[in-house]
Amino acid sequence: MTETQGDISAEIEAISKEYDASGTVEHGVRLDYPPYRSSILRHPTKAPFQLDPEELELWAPVFGQRDVDPLEADLTIQHRGEPVGERMTVTGRVTDGEGRPVRHQLVEIWQANAGGRYIHQRDQHPAPLDPNFTGMGRCLTDGDGTYRFTTIKPGPYPWRNHQNAWRPAHIHFSLFGTEFTQRLITQMYFPGDPLFALDPIYQAIVDPAARDRLVATYDHDLTTPEWATGYRWDIVLTGSHRTPVEGDVE
């Protein structure tokens, strides 16, 4: 691992310039993005085969109160003590491209602790584990498509893409829509992170406006006095052309 941040940043910049000159708009993330070294052998080389969804794919799996305990939305109460770090509320709406709320559907999150350490066995970097923080939560959206978590702000952490690589602080989000085709796993970031420009995972979204859609907004109205700060992050899923029918969860 002799490549430096300068090498990676030069690659990022070259791709960015090429994109700017292309005059096209890309809404999503690239699968083929060599500055993220692990993607090199793991991206398909052929364009996906386009087809119409079958009935199965016009529906999504169902999760309900039997699956998710409301307490799972609070990542700060999973142990006997309080986790270290900045306590915050993270909330927003999940909608489809037409602005329709995704109601009563599962949202899963996972994240590093305030020191940037995951509880995962493979994260061995020498930041402390927090005995009061696991970093995994779940909830169901409400009738308006709103999710809400209480957690602590994750720290940035080092990884081995290149020498002295650091990931901007982020929370992983897993989302289901009303249709199988809307399935999304992504990452939420925090405003103004100085690591954005250096990070080949974030920069794999080559369009600046599209990248911005992964950044939460600080919202003072979401804060709780002497208790928690607040961030808002709305999520828009693709597709959903099935006509809602009776029997859809309201």
Next chain:
Amino acid sequence: MTAAPTPGQTVGPFFGYALPFDGDSELVPLGRPDAVRLTGRVLDGAGEGVPDAIIELWQLAPDGSVPRAEGSFQRDGYTFTGWGRASTDRTGRYSFTTLRPGGPAPYFGLTIFARGLLHRLFTRAYLPGAAPAGLRSLDAEADDRGFVFDIRLQGEGETVFLSYTHDAVPL
């Protein structure tokens, strides 16, 4: 007005304590007489197994209906929810215990996530011989316990991945 979609990002390397759950890959209990196995390996462009992938399965019930029952996180042994999740092992192998899907051209709908994979991939594993012309490479093979379907992310024999025409915004 159509709002721009939220872009995807890789599932990363550290989902192992968050996404798996007890019974995740067992849509029905092992040992149920009509249970079948769907298994295969996820392989990278060098032909190596991908040990940090996670596959989700979504399928019709044997009678061809779309499952509408909750309970995937709390398997009771009787409710068929049609959905499961399987992490790959050290050799890149995933495995589900489930029922034969129904319908006219039966298949398992699969979603693939992995470290190094920046956005999820969709494909279908058809029951042997069920794939329509043009998608024949998506026929699973039969074995004595069910079906085998390898997922090659890149290179020779690269799996055909799918996108759905109703996605209003190209990604």
